Amino acid sequence: MTDPASLIESLKMTPHPEGGHFAETFRADDGSASLIFYLLKNDERSHWHRLTKNEILHFYDGDPMSVLLSPDGASIQEKTLGRDAIDNEPYHLILPKGTWFSMQSTGDWSLIGCTVSPAFSFDDFELAPKGWIPGQGHP
Template sequence: MRRTRFVDDGTVTPEEIIKALDLRPLPVEGGLYKENLNGHPHASAIYYMLVAPQLSRLHKLEHVEIFSYHAGAPARMLLLHPDGTVERPVLGMDLADGQRPQVIVPAGTWQATETLGEWSLLGTFMAPPYSDDSVTFADAGPLAEAYPAAAGDISRLA
């Protein structure tokens, strides 16, 4: 049996990662995931993978969420803050180009994520833990009116 070396050297395939980490489709939001911290009363953590053209649909959470970059292509986020500001941070390791290995998404901030290549492997951590009643998915119309500078991204990511 062939053992796969999981080194981010361009030779690992998304299918190998999906199998090794036992990733499954994430309903509604999009992408693939695997819970790492199951049933913990104070926090939750997942592996999260986007394989192009998958994306994380625009949504907001009631609690802070911390994204971390693990492997693959950088991933661009769209963050629509309650005060009207718009950010487009990129998760990745090209620090000189402004990418960051970790992005913190404040509670109540609309967010979406897309890979900038073939695939991106990320992780997320939440405290308190994720629950289905803590997420709201976007309606593109009202959000585009509230954030006109991001209207194109909103219609594509909602």
């Protein structure tokens, strides 16, 4: 059985500012796209954040990932990224630019991929203040 500590080591992952661990695995020379592995353990969460670019989340391994979305910064929708598309757990989820989102594993750990196009830059990343949730005014 795979454990998250082994994956973090094997994939050469490092802590991510939003929470969890990541490793960039692809960046197009022309800046058109980038791809990372992203892992959350059961005691971690991806805090509310948004990008100025479109992002696609891909499920890879572990338990399903709960994804909270807020396109308008006020209302919240919950999606579950997983391996059972028939049971409303899609294999991938498209996040339009500007969408606030937060994630948490529904079990022991979740491994996903995140594709950003054009390529990710921390200049395009906004992390909400600690404790902020949609509906509490603009962060």
